Amino acid sequence: MNYSTYFTNKPTAAITKDLIGRPLTYNDGQNIMGGYIVEAEAYLGVKDRAAHSYGGHRSPANEGLYRKGGTIYIYAQRQYFFFDVATQEYNEPQGVLIRAIEPVWGIEQMIKNRGGKDGVLLTNGPAKMMQAFGIHDKKWNLHFLSDSPFKIDLDDNHKKWAKEIKTSARIGVSQSELEWANKKLRYYVAGNPYVSRMKKSAYQADNGWR
């Protein structure tokens, strides 16, 4: 299946859940780095109070969300960068934020990019993952996935299957009484140590994979 179809043919929450366990890689021209997606969040467009596109807000900074499904949306907070993929059709500003991967490929290079940090600290958060890839700008923002050094492997034969995929409220969203703050739109592999905020006591054998 191609990216256009994959990122448009089902609801964004279903896409987000389906991405769990799929390989995500980034090629910096010298090294291929990456691993299996273990945590991701869905953002559901103009009605979603936690989405950058809430209320139809549109600016050069969040234009990526409005592009067709499969377009890369990179945004920055302070010195940190976040990797999203737009979902649904053009002008339907939904997307998925990739929050963490279990590192597999190019681990040595990722450790270098992370200033020597190793193990769980390598990629257990959205900005840590981007640091591990050595990304410090928005160069690939608005590029379509297939026209970028990023690759998400959509072949089910290459996917890792979690024993259990858990859901929770999204991280960093104000936990006020707002209905959207409490929606379970964060998906993650139960017991996988590379999931952000995962407690050691909750680690599972085989990192939660089947």
Add this chain to the structure above:
DNA sequence: GCCGTGATTAAA
């Protein structure tokens, strides 16, 4: 969001 530090709690 990430990091380092120190306090608090839990395990053994």
Add this chain to the structure above:
DNA sequence: TTAATCACGGCG
């Protein structure tokens, strides 16, 4: 006693 968890302040 040690490890794990939590709480906090600093960062542009």
